[in-house]
Every structure is written in C-alpha cells, then in structure tokens.
Amino acid sequence: MAEKYNPAEIEAKWQQKWEADGIYHADIDPSRPKHYALTMLPYPSGNLHIGHWYAMTPSDARARFMRMRGHNVMFPMGFDAFGLPAENAAIQRNIHPKEWTYANIENMRKQLRSMGAMFDWRREAVSSDPEYYRWTQWFFLQLYKNGLAYRKMAAVDWCPKDNTTLAREQVVGEKRVCERCGTPVIKKNLEQWFFRITKYADELLNFVGIDWPQQIQTLQTNWIGRSEGANVVFKTEAGDEFTIFTTRPDTLWGATFMVLAPEHPLVSKVTTADKKAEVEAYVAEATRQTDIERESTEKEKTGVFTGGYAINPVNGERVPIWTADYVLMTYGTGAIMAVPAHDERDFSFARKYGLEVRPVIQPEGEALDGTTMAHAATHEGVMVNSGPLTGTPAQQAVADTIAFLQQKQAGKATVGYRIRDWLISRQRYWGAPIPIVYCKGCGAQPVPEDQLPVLLPDDVEWTPTGESPLKLHPTWKHTICPHCGKPAERDTDTMDTFMCSSWYFLRYLSPHYDKAPYDQKEYDYWMPVDTYTGGAEHAVMHLLYVRFFHKALRDLGITEGHEPMMQLRNQGQILGPDGQRMSKSRGNVIDPDEQVRLYGADTVRAYLMFGYRWNEGGAWSDENIQGVVRWMHKVWTLFTEGGQGGGKPDAAAAKALRRKVHQTIQKVSRDLETFEFNTIISAYMELANTMVELRAKVEGSPEWEEAKDVYLRLMAPVTPHVAEELWTRAGKPYSVHLQAWPAADEAAAREDEITLVVQVNGKLRDRISVPAGISEDDAKARALASEAVAKALDGKTPRQVIVVKGKLVNIVL
RNA sequence: GCCGAAGUGGCGGAACUGGCAGACGCGCGCGACUCAAAAUCGCGUUCCCUUGGGAGUGUGGGUUCGAUUCCCACCUUCGGCACCA
Numbered sequence: 001m002a003e004k005y006n007p008a009e010i011e012a013k014w015q016q017k018w019e020a021d022g023i024y025h026a027d028i029d030p031s032r033p034k035h036y037a038l039t040m041l042p043y044p045s046g047n048l049h050i051g052h053w054y055a056m057t058p059s060d061a062r063a064r065f066m067r068m069r070g071h072n073v074m075f076p077m078g079f080d081a082f083g084l085p086a087e088n089a090a091i092q093r094n095i096h097p098k099e100w101t102y103a104n105i106e107n108m109r110k111q112l113r114s115m116g117a118m119f120d121w122r123r124e125a126v127s128s129d130p131e132y133y134r135w136t137q138w139f140f141l142q143l144y145k146n147g148l149a150y151r152k153m154a155a156v157d158w159c160p161k162d163n164t165t166l167a168r169e170q171v172v173g174e175k176r177v178c179e180r181c182g183t184p185v186i187k188k189n190l191e192q193w194f195f196r197i198t199k200y201a202d203e204l205l206n207f208v209g210i211d212w213p214q215q216i217q218t219l220q221t222n223w224i225g226r227s228e229g230a231n232v233v234f235k236t237e238a239g240d241e242f243t244i245f246t247t248r249p250d251t252l253w254g255a256t257f258m259v260l261a262p263e264h265p266l267v268s269k270v271t272t273a274d275k276k277a278e279v280e281a282y283v284a285e286a287t288r289q290t291d292i293e294r295e296s297t298e299k300e301k302t303g304v305f306t307g308g309y310a311i312n313p314v315n316g317e318r319v320p321i322w323t324a325d326y327v328l329m330t331y332g333t334g335a336i337m338a339v340p341a342h343d344e345r346d347f348s349f350a351r352k353y354g355l356e357v358r359p360v361i362q363p364e365g366e367a368l369d370g371t372t373m374a375h376a377a378t379h380e381g382v383m384v385n386s387g388p389l390t391g392t393p394a395q396q397a398v399a400d401t402i403a404f405l406q407q408k409q410a411g412k413a414t415v416g417y418r419i420r421d422w423l424i425s426r427q428r429y430w431g432a433p434i435p436i437v438y439c440k441g442c443g444a445q446p447v448p449e450d451q452l453p454v455l456l457p458d459d460v461e462w463t464p465t466g467e468s469p470l471k472l473h474p475t476w477k478h479t480i481c482p483h484c485g486k487p488a489e490r491d492t493d494t495m496d497t498f499m500c501s502s503w504y505f506l507r508y509l510s511p512h513y514d515k516a517p518y519d520q521k522e523y524d525y526w527m528p529v530d531t532y533t534g535g536a537e538h539a540v541m542h543l544l545y546v547r548f549f550h551k552a553l554r555d556l557g558i559t560e561g562h563e564p565m566m567q568l569r570n571q572g573q574i575l576g577p578d579g580q581r582m583s584k585s586r587g588n589v590i591d592p593d594e595q596v597r598l599y600g601a602d603t604v605r606a607y608l609m610f611g612y613r614w615n616e617g618g619a620w621s622d623e624n625i626q627g628v629v630r631w632m633h634k635v636w637t638l639f640t641e642g643g644q645g646g647g648k649p650d651a652a653a654a655k656a657l658r659r660k661v662h663q664t665i666q667k668v669s670r671d672l673e674t675f676e677f678n679t680i681i682s683a684y685m686e687l688a689n690t691m692v693e694l695r696a697k698v699e700g701s702p703e704w705e706e707a708k709d710v711y712l713r714l715m716a717p718v719t720p721h722v723a724e725e726l727w728t729r730a731g732k733p734y735s736v737h738l739q740a741w742p743a744a745d746e747a748a749a750r751e752d753e754i755t756l757v758v759q760v761n762g763k764l765r766d767r768i769s770v771p772a773g774i775s776e777d778d779a780k781a782r783a784l785a786s787e788a789v790a791k792a793l794d795g796k797t798p799r800q801v802i803v804v805k806g807k808l809v810n811i812v813l
Numbered sequence: 814g815c816c817g818a819a820g821u822g823g824c825g826g827a828a829c830u831g832g833c834a835g836a837c838g839c840g841c842g843c844g845a846c847u848c849a850a851a852a853u854c855g856c857g858u859u860c861c862c863u864u865g866g867g868a869g870u871g872u873g874g875g876u877u878c879g880a881u882u883c884c885c886a887c888c889u890u891c892g893g894c895a896c897c898a
Contacts, residue, residue, distance in 0.1 A: 174894085174895075214818090215817065215818065215892090215893095218818095218893085219892090222815095222816065222817085222893070222894060223894080225894085225897065227897075229898080246898060248898080299896085301896075324896095326898090327896080327898075328896080328897070331897045332898065335898095336898045337898085343898070344814095344896095346898085416897075418894090536892090610826095610838075612825075616819085618825070621824085623824085626840095627838040628838085630838090631838085633853095667829095678825090678826070678837085679827070681837075681838090682826090682827075682837035682838075683837085684837095685837055759833090759879075762832095762877095762879045799878090800878065802832095802879080807833090808832055811878090812879090
C-alpha cells in the first residue's frame with residue numbers, strides 16, 4: 001500500500017527547503033528577460049483573509065509560469081502598514097498602534113508563507129518603517145518643491161467617526177460615506193495639503209500603451225469627468241465681472257437668468273436691499289444642509305432672486321441673477337447661465353418661478369414655443385434668435401460661438417473636470433508625518449532632506465479628539481525654523497496612506513537602500529511592473545493615484561516612462577458560502593488557515609483557481625472543493641502507486657496519450673497567459689483521467705514517462721508542493737520549480753481523426769469519423785452517403801452543400 | 814436618470830476566429846466492492862414526448878446555409894456616477 005497524501009507534512013518541508021535554498025530570489029540578470037509580477041500588498045489587519053489567497057495564489061501561479069518559461073521573475077511582498085485601523089484597534093484594546101501593527105505583520109508573514117508563494121522575502125517593504133517613510137516624506141518634498149503639493153483652505157470632507165479629513169475619492173456611494181468605516185461625511189472648512197492631480201487630468205485619460213481592463217479605464221475616465229465647453233465672462237450691472245462655465249455656449253442667447261451658488265462671493269454684493277433678508281435666510285439654510293440633502297436629485301429645486309442683474313456679453317441684455325443650491329460652488333466657477341429652453345434643470349426651475357423660456361436652437365421640422373413647451377429641448381437643431389450666429393447648424397454652433405466670444409474677448413474654450421486635487425492631510429497619528437515646519441516669520445518651510453525622516457513619536461495620546469494626536473504631544477511639534485533658526489512648529493497631520501502605496505513597488509527594488517528611494521540599477525533592470533493584480537475596488541483611488549504619482553515623478557526627473565504598470569488584471573471577490581459578503585457578524589467567514597489544515601495549501605490554491613471565473617469571484621463552496629480534493633488524491637495515487645501493467649505497451653494508446661499530453665500543454669500555456677485559471681485545472685483533470693484510463697496499456701512506454709514528467713511541470717505553478725514532492729520521488733533533479741516549461745509538439749497534438757458533423761438545414765443528423773485531412777469533396781461525399789442524411793432528405797435534392805473544412809457539412813434543402 | 818459589466822442544466826462553470834451547446838467539477842440516481850457504512854471505482858444525469866424525434870443559452874425581432882457568439886429593441890441582476898452646468 002502506497003503512502004497516503006499528507007499535505008501538512010510535505011508543504012512544511014518544501015517551504016522550509018525553498019526558503020533555505022533561496023530558489024525564489026530575484027536578482028538582476030541581464031542574460032534573461034525580466035518579469036516584474038506584482039500583487040497588491042495587504043494591510044496588516046491581523047489575519048490573512050481567504051480573499052488574499054484568491055488574489056495572490058493565482059498571481060503566484062502565473063508568476064511561476066513566467067519563470068518556467070525563462071523569465072527572471074520578481075514577485076515581492078510587503079505591508080501597507082500605516083492606517084486608521086491600527087489606531088482604532090489601539091483605542092479598543094489599549095495596545096500601541098505600532099505594537100499591534102508589527103505583531104500582525106509577524107503573524108501574516110507566517111500565513112503568507114503557508115501559501116507556498118514564490119515571494120522573495122529579501123525584498124519585503126513595510127511602509128511604517130522609518131527607512132520606508134523617510135522616502136514617502138522625501139517624495140512629498142519633491143512634489144512640494146515643484147508646486148505639485150500645496151496647502152489651501154477649503155470645504156473638505158470630514159469623517160466624524162474616524163475624526164479626519166478624507167480625499168474626495170475616499171467618500172463613496174450616494175450616501176456619501178467614509179470609504180473605511182461607512183459613516184456619512186460632513187463638510188468642514190480647513191486648511192489642508194493637496195496634490196495637484198488635476199494637472200494630470202488629461203494625461204490620465206490616456207490609456208494608450210497599457211493593457212488595463214476596460215472597466216477600470218471607464219471608471220477612471222468617468223471619475224476624471226472631462227467636459228468641453230467655454231468660460232464666459234458676465235458683468236453685473238454694478239460692473240463686477242464673474243465667469244460662468246457652460247458646455248453649451250451656443251445657447252448663450254437663450255440665457256434668461258443667472259444662478260450663483262449660495263456660497264458664491266458675489267451673492268451678497270448683487271443682492272439689493274429689499275431682497276437682503278430673503279437671500280440671507282436662503283444662503284444660511286443652504287449652508288446648513290448636508291451635501292446629501294442638498295444634492296439629492298429627488299428634491300425640488302429652490303432658489304431666490306437677488307434683485308441684481310447681469311449683462312449678457314453677447315447681446316447686452318439684462319438678465320436677473322438668482323441664487324440656488326442646485327449650483328455647486330465646487331464645480332466650474334460656482335455660477336451658471338440658465339438656459340431653460342435647452343436644459344432640463346434650468347427648465348424646471350424656470351417653470352417653478354415663472355421665468356422666461358426662450359428657445360434658441362430650433363430642431364428641424366419643429367417650432368418650439370417657450371410658453372408652451374413641456375420639456376427642455378436638448379437635441380440638435382439650428383441656431384435662432386442668436387444675433388449674428390442665427391442660422392448656424394448644430395455641428396458648428398458651439399465652435400462658432402466660442403470663436404465669436406473669443407473675438408469679443410468675452411470668453412474662451414475651457415475644459416471642465418470633475419476630479420479634484422487629492423487631499424492628503426489626515427488628522428491621525430499612525431501615518432507618515434508631513435515634513436513641513438511653520439515659522440511665524442518665514443511661513444511654511446520644508447524640512448531639509450538630510451533631516452528626514454521626521455520620526456513619528458511613540459509616546460502619544462492616540463484617542464481621537466478631532467485634533468491630530470501629534471498636536472497634543474507635549475514636545476514633538478516644537479522645532480526650529482530650517483530657514484531662520486527661530487522657534488517654529490511642525491505640521492501635526494500625517495499623510496494619507498494611499499501616498500505610501502503610491503510608490504511601494506519602487507521600494508521593493510531595494511528596500512534597504514539609504515541613498516535614494518530606490519537603487520537606480522534595480523530600477524533600470526526591473527521597471528516597469530509587467531503584471532499587476534489586485535481588486536477593482538481601488539479603481540479611482542490607489543489605481544488612479546499610482547498613475548498620477550508616476551507621471552508627477554517623471555516630470556520631476558525621478559522616474560522614467562509614462563506609466564508604472566503595463567498590464568493590470570483584477571480578481572473578483574470571494575463571498576461566504578451563503579453568497580453574502582463575508583463578515584464576522586454574519587458568521588460566514590472562511591478562514592484560510594482552517595482550509596489549509598483541512599485540505600492543504602495546494603488544494604486550496606487549486607480550488608480558488610478552479611471554482612470561479614477569476615475576475616468575477618463568487619461564493620465559497622465546501623462541496624465544490626471536494627472535486628479538487630479528489631483530483632489531488634487521484635494524482636497522488638497515480639504517481640505513488642505501482643503500476644498494474646507490465647505487458648507490451650499498446651502503440652495506439654501511447655499515441656493517444658501523447659496527443660492528450662501535448663494538447664494539455666497548449667491549453668494550459670494559453671490559459672495561464674490569459675488569466676483563465678478555471679480551465680487550467682479542468683485540463684489537468686482531463687489529463688489525469690486519460691492517464692488513469694490508459695495506464696495499463698502504456699506503462700513502460702516512453703510516452704508514459706513523458707506524460708508523467710510533463711504533468712508535474714504543468715502543475716508546478718498551481719500546486720507547487722505536491723509537484724515538488726512527486727518530482728523528487730520520481731528521482732528527478734531538484735527543483736521542479738527550476739525546470740523549463742514543457743514545449744508543445746504541435747504535430748503530436750494534432751488529431752488524425754476528426755468527427756465530421758453532418759447537418760441538414762442546420763440540424764444535426766449524423767456524426768462521421770473521418771481522417772483529419774479530408775478534402776472538401778470527400779467530406780461532402782461521405783456526408784451525402786450517410787443513412788441518416790438520406791432519411792432526412794427524404795428523396796429531395798439538396799439545393800446547396802456547405803463544407804467547413806475539418807468541421808462539418810451542412811446540406812441545405 | 815447616465816455610464817459599464819453580466820444573464821447558459823439542480824449548482825460552480827466550459828464552448829479559442831459564427832460551425833457537435835452543457836467540457837471539467839459539485840450534487841443527485843443506479844451499480845460494484847463491503848456483514849454494513851465511509852472511502853474508492855463504473856455507468857447515467859438539460860428539458861419534454863419516448864427506441865426516434867421535438868424544444869432549448871434572460872425576452873422579442875433581425876442578419877446568415879448555420880447564432881451562446883454579430884445587429885436592433887426590451888427585461889433582470891450587479892457595479893460606478895449622479896442637480897457636474
């Protein structure tokens with residue numbers, strides 16, 4: 001009786017040996033093509049989630065595949081270790097965030113090792129290490145010195161639970177909740193640090209040259225929200241200029257009122273004495289409301305007339321100025337011209353308040369009447385009532401109007417974006433301190449680079465108060481001005497942790513290098529990242545920030561290339577067995593450690609690849625994993641049990657086996673290339689089934705030996721431990737992971753007999769086994785000779801016979 | 814409302830360029846082994862009439878000799894954005 005498959009034993013053994021032998025070390029080697037495979041680094045929450053396995057083990061399998069194909073593969077791992085949860089845990093359990101974080105990292109390293117992934121641990125980077133965040137701070141200073149980091153007072157999103165400001169991207173959903181904790185955010189006026197991501201808005205819309213999922217491109221494109229239009233300068237009757245943004249400058253002659261956002265600085269100035277009380281009450285009410293209340297599309301529009309008038313620059317008309325909260329101070333210029341005839345929002349507002357509706361774009365074959373029309377006319381037509389531009393057709397209307405405005409110096413073509421600058425200040429403790437000092441005399445001063453890192457002190461009171469914990473530290477903030485040497489104060493906020501993760505892949509290049517964020521030699525060899533894998537939920541956060549960061553650094557002469565990651569693939573999400581999101585409260589959490597104890601890491605890896613379309617994910621199934629468990633045992637038995645054959649190998653069976661082996665090489669190679677992991681495991685199963693079936697007939701043949709050899713090489717990326725164990729037991733040279741990927745012999749994979757499908761009027765009538773190379777005429781003849789066909793034809797003469805070479809014959813009546 | 818993705822057996826999912834729908838598994842049924850059970854192995858398993866047909870890939874239409882695949886309209890689910898001027 002052969003030894004039983006004991007994953008616990010063999011997995012631990014091989015993991016230790018691989019580590020000791022350093023077989024996954026990735027070092028510069030100009031003789032081989034490099035491949036930088038990267039999977040998103042985890043946050044050290046304490047335990048590895050099955051989702052981490054789902055993301056990482058297929059990525060590992062693919063990295064291993066690339067390596068066997070001859071690439072020098074780097075597949076590093078690290079920890080995104082700064083962040084709020086550490087502080088929240090500290091508050092709950094009264095443990096220092098640092099202690100909590102590093103204890104978690106220790107535990108998670110162990111868990112990550114249990115995956116059997118080919119991580120090169122010498123390259124590990126931990127973003128909360130001073131040797132790491134020194135360079136996070138250094139990058140901040142580079143951006144600052146080049147005007148890409150700036151400080152301004154603004155109405156910013158504030159999470160009342162986490163007690164910190166958030167970037168716009170980190171406020172999600174229609175309820176406007178904090179991305180981390182789900183609490184609805186409020187607005188606060190604060191002076192905060194921003195990165196000028198808007199400067200790169202246009203460039204970020206360009207995905208040429210990178211292979212990123214269409215979905216991510218769409219999400220980023222929508223988030224950036226580019227819209228082309230014009231800024232038009234209006235004057236108030238008192239002579240104050242103000243600018244409005246419109247995407248429809250062609251409707252300028254139809255502007256029958258203006259609307260200023262309640263926060264617009266001109267509101268109080270244009271308001272006449274008799275309207276003052278009403279306007280002030282309205283503005284106060286609008287400011288009091290939350291964004292959610294105010295921006296609800298359900299809500300009926302409200303507004304008040306200020307009593308003031310503006311002069312339309314194109315025709316000198318007096319236009320009443322209103323203030324209404326449907327105009328947002330944060331988009332465009334906070335002021336619009338309202339053209340109710342051609343804008344649905346302006347239309348409903350005009351009807352509600354009895355304002356004039358004046359059509360200036362007349363659709364063909366229709367006569368719009370402002371007094372009777374029921375909806376705004378947003379479709380195309382010809383300009384009417386538009387002074388010198390009357391008669392201009394729709395296709396030209398916008399461009400012609402802009403030209404006209406430019407000539408009159410009343411406006412110009414402008415592009416508006418929804419994306420805002422990235423707010424990076426956080427009023428929390430567990431992050432990289434912002435390396436800025438405030439001096440009464442000299443203002444904001446950057447900390448000199450040779451004084452980095454600005455160390456995070458350990459002795460702080462981290463309970464959140466709404467003020468930065470660093471501010472409450474008795475001594476930390478006190479320093480001297482690097483410029484004049486007088487007493488000054490440090491910035492007491494820390495940086496958004498997305499800043500740390502915007503460059504971590506560079507730190508992997510040389511995690512302990514102390515002369516620069518990375519060693520240029522390593523950069524020149526390894527960058528850019530060839531394959532990046534991770535969750536799509538980061539589409540407009542990390543995945544946008546990282547692109548911005550790289551472009552900004554490129555412009556500062558620090559990095560090269562326009563994009564950091566050439567290929568991106570997103571995995572889906574593993575849900576609980578009940579099909580719901582896993583959560584402790586639902587009690588549907590699948591613990592990977594437990595699954596590994598039950599089945600072994602190889603089985604868990606293979607199941608996660610087999611059971612789902614990788615980019616979609618789905619519910620964990622204790623039942624479906626049984627299929628993989630059985631396959632694993634079948635393979636084990638196949639390789640460890642003595643054969644029952646012994647007779648002379650059957651040549652036909654051997655040929656059939658060889659064909660299946662080479663077809664499997666083709667399929668597995670193709671599907672690993674394209675991240676279709678589920679069909680890879682199917683192919684392994686099929687080949688194992690064929691081998692079991694044919695074993696007695698082929699054992700002892702070279703084809704059988706080839707099949708076994710190829711099988712272990714093919715499964716090595718997916719189930720690395722079992723492959724190594726069986727490889728070693730077969731007496732082959734250590735390690736299977738240092739072997740070459742098998743090459744498919746196309747001739748051997750080719751079928752010499754095919755099933756010719758015979759249809760009559762597109763319906764399947766017969767299947768005939770024919771030689772693969774059969775000519776069209778022969779195929780036709782064989783089909784027409786079929787009894788089943790004769791029966792279906794029922795004596796009628798075919799009108800047409802279609803032959804698809806090597807596939808089918810369709811007889812049309 | 815706008816943008817995007819997806820709808821295939823009881824279930825997870827296959828089907829590479831328009832050419833055998835349901836690969837590979839799970840589950841289930843029957844059988845073998847067993848005193849028995851588990852494990853394992855073999856056979857079957859889209860549905861409906863039954864020895865042969867008919868229907869069938871969300872729905873309705875279209876293109877084609879032929880459509881899960883291409884086109885149009887619609888429905889459902891999920892994700893994103895949402896008074897963005």
